[in-house]
Amino acid sequence: MRSMSQRHRVVITGMGVVSPIGNGLPALSEQAFRGVSGIKRLDASFVDQLDCKIAAQSQFDPAQHFTKHAYSMLDRTSQLGLHTSIEAVKNAGLTINDTLKPRMGIYFGTGMGSSHSIEEGYVRLYKDGASRLKPFTVLMGMNNAAASAIALEYKLIGPNQTFSTACSSSAVAIGEAARLIQHGYTDVMLAGGAEALLTFGTIKAWEALRTLADEDIENASRSCKPFSADRTGLVLGEGAAMLVLESYEHATARGATILAEIAGYGSANDSGHITQPSVNGQAATIQAALTDANLPPNAIQYINAHGTGTQLNDITETNAIKKVFGDHAYHLSVSSTKSMHGHLMGAAGALETVITVLALNANTLPPTINLKQPDAACDLDYVPNKAKVLPKLEYVMTNSFAFGGTGAALILKKVNS
Amino acid sequence: MSVPSLDEISKVLAKMIADKMEIDVNTITAESNLTELGLDSLDTFDLIFNAEDHFKIKVPNDQVQIETLQDVTALVHKLIVAQSS
Numbered sequence: 001m002r003s004m005s006q007r008h009r010v011v012i013t014g015m016g017v018v019s020p021i022g023n024g025l026p027a028l029s030e031q032a033f034r035g036v037s038g039i040k041r042l043d044a045s046f047v048d049q050l051d052c053k054i055a056a057q058s059q060f061d062p063a064q065h066f067t068k069h070a071y072s073m074l075d076r077t078s079q080l081g082l083h084t085s086i087e088a089v090k091n092a093g094l095t096i097n098d099t100l101k102p103r104m105g106i107y108f109g110t111g112m113g114s115s116h117s118i119e120e121g122y123v124r125l126y127k128d129g130a131s132r133l134k135p136f137t138v139l140m141g142m143n144n145a146a147a148s149a150i151a152l153e154y155k156l157i158g159p160n161q162t163f164s165t166a167c168s169s170s171a172v173a174i175g176e177a178a179r180l181i182q183h184g185y186t187d188v189m190l191a192g193g194a195e196a197l198l199t200f201g202t203i204k205a206w207e208a209l210r211t212l213a214d215e216d217i218e219n220a221s222r223s224c225k226p227f228s229a230d231r232t233g234l235v236l237g238e239g240a241a242m243l244v245l246e247s248y249e250h251a252t253a254r255g256a257t258i259l260a261e262i263a264g265y266g267s268a269n270d271s272g273h274i275t276q277p278s279v280n281g282q283a284a285t286i287q288a289a290l291t292d293a294n295l296p297p298n299a300i301q302y303i304n305a306h307g308t309g310t311q312l313n314d315i316t317e318t319n320a321i322k323k324v325f326g327d328h329a330y331h332l333s334v335s336s337t338k339s340m341h342g343h344l345m346g347a348a349g350a351l352e353t354v355i356t357v358l359a360l361n362a363n364t365l366p367p368t369i370n371l372k373q374p375d376a377a378c379d380l381d382y383v384p385n386k387a388k389v390l391p392k393l394e395y396v397m398t399n400s401f402a403f404g405g406t407g408a409a410l411i412l413k414k415v416n417s
Numbered sequence: 418m419s420v421p422s423l424d425e426i427s428k429v430l431a432k433m434i435a436d437k438m439e440i441d442v443n444t445i446t447a448e449s450n451l452t453e454l455g456l457d458s459l460d461t462f463d464l465i466f467n468a469e470d471h472f473k474i475k476v477p478n479d480q481v482q483i484e485t486l487q488d489v490t491a492l493v494h495k496l497i498v499a500q501s502s
Contacts (some may be wrong), residue, residue: 068436068437069437069438069439069440069455069460072437073459088447132466134463134466135459135462135463135466136463138457139459
């Protein structure tokens, strides 16, 4: 093992994404900056049995990317995680040889795990009256199935762990992966997450929490309204985002294009209530990331907010930002891209990290769409409805908070090549 | 229920293997070794699972040691005979 006394810089060199607003970086970038919504009526056989009929689905056909033999052994979550990992490795131009394999690992995040496989098993047993389950049920349903499939794809020997902290899962995975590299345990990590929870049972369970958005009467695609006074809740989404993280030395030695540096990561816990966020918990998360980056609050120019669109989250997050940033809260910009791509739960943090990296390099802040009615309690600059060009972006942040309490904030720094 | 012939069983199983592995069914013979066709132990369990569904039989755990298509065909035939009598 290399010396732990020296802290390595960690950079992002590759990203892969499947999202409700586009697969691949060019499509995602175009849609996110243009303020396009990926939310619509759910395309599913059971939609008539739902109270909440809207969702943010990703267009992803596994048959286009894998052999039938390969994809039939993987839950949709794993298919998404594996595909975006392959895309991220390609984007990084990374050759994974025998020397690298022991120095490269996977940290993966997912909230609900393999929802489709688990539910299919229950339907078979309880509804169809079957006496047994398919042989792959355990292997497809286990929460570490995606990370395992990714490791097998590249025969990686480095650490392979799955984080499940609900909506912050993949942000935690990225932050913890960065720490592994920082402290010299690995040189390269694949980090991010996937979520595919748009099943009948899972949506019903979310309906019962009374936290899902009402369908906008005029236009279903406008149903998610973070920071707007008329917001009614979150919209469930599916997709995945994976990133290649490397030590700065490793990336520069191979001449990689550096997309951004992970300048700071912080995680803290809300300890007040299982669903109600607290200003103190969220502020502690943001402060932890600033401390880790050794940055003053006024260095941060943009925050990609957790911004779910629930009444409580958006006020709490606004107040947490004010608590940490003081007056500077009114000088930075905050936006919730969930207004476009919905809430990808375990994959949300990774998708929003990718969007934040794209924003950093394009010097353009993605908007919060559907922000039509100002809320007196949400009085920051939320980049309403239209992307904003902000030359000389240098430090940006992305927040993830979660049911259960685990928060994660990542600070990204532009690296000029 | 009438008991299907070995040939009929073999054809059904060959098609299951061809569909699963995305290979040409005509390349599969009775002597084909399942490992050489690309099936690992889990794929073999899956094949047996599908055969159980299709032929309405139950394969006991101690009888899943099979190597060739011929072995699976014989096993399935034996169980259909035993379980239909």
